[in-house]
Amino acid sequence: MTINTYFEDLKVGSKLQLGKYTFERDEILEFAGKYDPQPFHTDDGAARESVFGGLIASGWHTCAVMMKLLVDSVLHDSSSLGSPGVDEIRWLKPVRVGDTLDVVLVIEGARASQSKPDRGLLVMRSEGYNQNGEQVVYVRSKLLMGRRPPTQAAGEQEQV
Numbered sequence: 001m002t003i004n005t006y007f008e009d010l011k012v013g014s015k016l017q018l019g020k021y022t023f024e025r026d027e028i029l030e031f032a033g034k035y036d037p038q039p040f041h042t043d044d045g046a047a048r049e050s051v052f053g054g055l056i057a058s059g060w061h062t063c064a065v066m067m068k069l070l071v072d073s074v075l076h077d078s079s080s081l082g083s084p085g086v087d088e089i090r091w092l093k094p095v096r097v098g099d100t101l102d103v104v105l106v107i108e109g110a111r112a113s114q115s116k117p118d119r120g121l122l123v124m125r126s127e128g129y130n131q132n133g134e135q136v137v138y139v140r141s142k143l144l145m146g147r148r149p150p151t152q153a154a155g156e157q158e159q160v
């Protein structure tokens with residue numbers, strides 16, 4: 001595997017476009033039926049009568065989509081060591097059938113480990129916007145990443 005992204009490559013203040021994803025009705029129903037079977041996620045009639053006025057995607061579905069985009073765009077070819085957790089999730093507006101989520105990653109903080117100098121901790125915020133430019137969700141989390149090997153110059157790729 002080739003590693004293209006290390007801790008040092010993700011600078012505080014950086015904004016990375018992770019991609020777009022359109023939520024289809026059948027997928028909303030399938031995800032909710034398995035993982036979040038509340039009526040406004042699984043039943044058109046009940047959803048119309050709810051405070052949402054129609055079928056909406058589970059917030060967990062939107063987070064799963066955001067994670068997939070993060071893996072595809074950044075983590076797949078990176079030195080990611082996993083996450084110690086999520087600090088905050090906010091579902092600001094419902095995601096409806098046909099909505100397209102545009103996801104941006106913002107690096108909010110970075111700290112090299114003192115006890116394990118081969119890694120660092122990033123604080124990041126994933127933001128999701130619908131096709132109207134309205135922010136519908138954000139997730140603030142942490143990510144452990146390996147640091148660039150001292151013998152490797154920036155821009156070189158490591159073969160592992």
